[in-house]
Amino acid sequence: MNVTNCLLLCLGGLLFCTHFCQSIEPLTIGAAIGISTVGLTYFKSQTYCRFYECCDDRSIPANITALRLSLEKTLYGQHIVAQHIIPALTAHFSAQSKSRKPLVLSFHGQPGTGKNFVADQIAKALYLEGSNSGYVVKYLGRSDFPQAEFVGIYKERISNEVRSHLRSCPRSLFIFDEVDKMPSGVLDTLTSLVDYNAFTDGTDHTKAIFIFLSNTAGTHIADHLGNSMKAGKLREDTRLSDYEPLLQRAAYNMDGGMKKTSLIEAHVIDHYIPFLPLEKAHVVQCLEAEFRRWDKTPDRDIINDILSSSISYDRMHGLFVSSGCKTLEKKVAMAIY
Template sequence: MRLAACSHRSSSVLLWLLVIVFGVQPGLASWFNISAVLDTVSNAAKSSLKFAKNNGYCALTECCNEVHVRFDIQELRTALESSLYGQHIARQVIVNAIGGHLGNIEQSEKPLVMSLHGLPGTGKNFVAEHITRALYKRGAASNFVHKFLGRIHFPLESEVKKYKVALVEHIKVAVAKCPNALFIFDEVEKMPPGLFDSIVALLDNHAYTKALDFRKAIFIFLSNVAGPEIAVRLKSLVDSGVWRDETKLHHFESTLEIASYNLVGGLYKSELIESHVVDHFVPFLPLELRHVEQCIRTEYRKFTDQKMSDQMLSDIVKEAITFDDTGLYSNTGCKRVSKKVEAYYYGELRKQQKQEL
């Protein structure tokens, strides 16, 4: 009864405010839908505050809003289609996984968790970099991107208990500042076993409390673990008559999960795998000569518009690539390409300058 009386008095007060402020006649004021007026005023106030924040404080510093958190999945798709070589599975899985997560983010039941595996130089960090650019205006420099390096942040196995506590606290603070945070763990194979057991509850379904909601976040693990196993599996498939570009995620996913769980590193015997909170184990296939040549040409175009000669390409290939025992796959992928091209181009430039003197 008290609530009803209070509500009635509030409506009466608003009605007479309309009469006084806007000069509405008492007889006409009774026609006003008070609830609708309240909603309109409330929405207008919220819009005004949002506009003021976006064009005031948030114009000067990074905020967790649509201005700085962009969700540009088309940019990610375009970048990976044009510049990620030899990784048709990774490209499709990652774009669809992130696109699906962002498209359903308000109803998301858990954070998106992906574990990327492959030999060095196959594109794992390249993809992670482009994800930051697609999601945040400031890219990797965003305060909402949190990257951890195995040998830098978690170097000592004897300190794993301390690392576990610190990691949970870091994630909580980060999500409190921006629920749309991105966490990247690089060199997972260099991290101490058991490190991630402490964050399983944060990555599971319905991971939220009254104060914190982890379900909008994205967690990405980058690892060289299972790189050789991927190469062996790919060769087996090709030998059986499956074209490289016809291979699918299901050909590799169980291999990655088993290898990650049983090989030394941050995921060794991890509750992260036992609890099945990793949504996608993504294989990065070993690169062939043709893929590394594409990387070389792309790097060369950063220095000049001139076409790279076949001789120049051949010279750089000899310096940049070593092959595995089969002779099919590069041991280092495109990892050494940028510096090899850089040095080669500088050397050619020096030759031209001497010839002109």
């Protein structure tokens, strides 16, 4: 049998190809197998991967432009988030990127300020299937890691699952929500996985993204912003550098999954992103957006009723809505029905 026919058999998945090709030179067989691997990859991309999710550009378009436009339209009161998330992701996915480690982001802020919303928006922009993608892995602190005495088991689970997902698709996204509700030490196992040149088995981890979501330091952010505003500084004039050292210290010292963690000690978290507390004007924007989501014109009477009956402000400064935009979805839905 000639090389061409042998190759065709290999492409057809016939395991006995080499049995028919024993008379062919070893180097020729090696070349044929190499070509067949390329052929099978091409065959898969033109058949299976056209209809099902694969770790390729079709399933992972990484549409940063769409993310930027979405955040500009739907994210309220978070100028620092918008200013830094887009450049960080753009650099990470750049063809010129020479990063030797994954991108690691840590989101901090009070409930209702948009941490989960932005994480979901990132997943939606990066993956064709959004948060439902098989390459988006999400952990919840309270449900996935509820008991401190099982930290060792949790660490082994995280290590095995992260490694498995990265072998399946190096461009995976890992989201760890409710980090402040996790036992201290559970995230230490990630340090070696997100550091420089972490894997010795050839697994590529440099294209992955890790995002940590935490309420830790939410009050610190609010106090810092409130004091700045009372001193005459505009909210929009505050910068990431005003908050990053504060967030790093608070995350390291306060109870939760990052307390005394080697993730912080090893400096593998690339960006600490503050989600600022929301003011009344931002909550009004959230309410208006909810009406539009229902294809309804915002009803001022309902909005004013929700603001007067369901909104409370922080005791320290009296500037910020305690629950942010959380629960507003259900308030508007109930009013509409």
